[in-house]
């Protein structure tokens with residue numbers, strides 16, 4: 430039985446895992462989470478009541494949380510590209526950058542988007558302003574770091590870049606990466622040119638109408 434990935438192509442956390450799968454040409458079957466009543470969504474909810482995706486199922490074993498799925502793939506279905514280095518300090522840098530992209534790019538980005546989906550009466554302008562400030566702070570920190578890095582953790586494409594790719598992709602749509610952050614803009618362009626992520630972006634094109642802030646006509 431091939432690996433089963435419960436996912437939706439437009440979801441950033443799913444694209445994080447898809448990028449890792451495409452990097453290594455790992456075979457899998459997509460269980461498309463096509464609305465709340467779809468069979469795959471019911472299976473996801475039954476196994477993981479938090480109902481967050483992606484979820485990987487390997488021969489009955491469930492793995493959730495995108496970073497953990499990528500760790501699992503490397504441990505159990507390795508390919509030619511090692512997304513987490515073997516050397517401890519190098520692995521720590523990769524994991525630290527992965528946490529940075531989850532917590533300080535994706536989380537505030539999702540806050541802004543989720544707020545737009547709420548009824549107007551219960552929106553949280555203060556929280557949204559805080560999220561936008563966090564994005565600016567994160568762009569600034571990342572810009573300095575990327576001045577002399579090709580990829581997030583150095584020379585090699587890694588788990589951290591699998592995270593950075595979709596999160597910076599949607600962050601720029603949500604809270605544009607200004608000209609004050611040229612290294613972040615250039616890094617985002619490199620990520621978009623990476624075939625694994627470019628494939629994930631292409632597969633998600635039909636769903637751009639889902640983006641509640643209005644998907645810009647680019648990328």
Ligand SMILES: N[C@@H](CCC(=O)N[C@@H](CS)C(=O)NCC(=O)O)C(=O)O
Nearest residue numbers: 440441442480481482483494495496
């Ligand atoms: N911490 C989770 C986050 C996953 C997540 O937030 N996924 C979003 C899709 S990008 C989701 O499940 N959204 C459904 C919802 O919020 O109900 C991970 O790393 O996989």
